[in-house]
Amino acid sequence: MTTLTRSDRAALEHLRAHSSLPVLSRIAVQVAWCVLLWSxxxxxxxxxxxxxxxxxxxxxxxxxxxxxxxxxxFWRP
Known part of the structure; x- marks a missing residue:
């Protein structure tokens, strides 16, 4: 699995905080964020x-x- 760079993480965090995205896009970003965190x-x-x-x-x-x-x-903090 590829490790994201700091700028990739920042971009994903920006998308995650963006409320103007369509619902399915927000869900996809949340799933991507969760997978990244677990990884x-x-x-x-x-x-x-x-x-x-x-x-x-x-x-x-x-x-x-x-x-x-x-x-x-992996899912436990």
Missing amino acids: QRRKSRRDLSQLDDHMLNDIGLSPRQAEQEYNKW
Whole structure:
């Protein structure tokens, strides 16, 4: 899956906030936003699962905290 750039995310957020779009377009933007968010969570959690204890310590997480985070389902914040 392709990762969106910062400007792509900004454009999607702009569309998401735009109330002048037709209903089906707003729904499509909401679905795209949700898929993007879930994809980012999945990738972040997968990356977190690959960090060693030293790297986790650098970001202020214990191995247990990291394990709790990367074991979450992608739809959970």
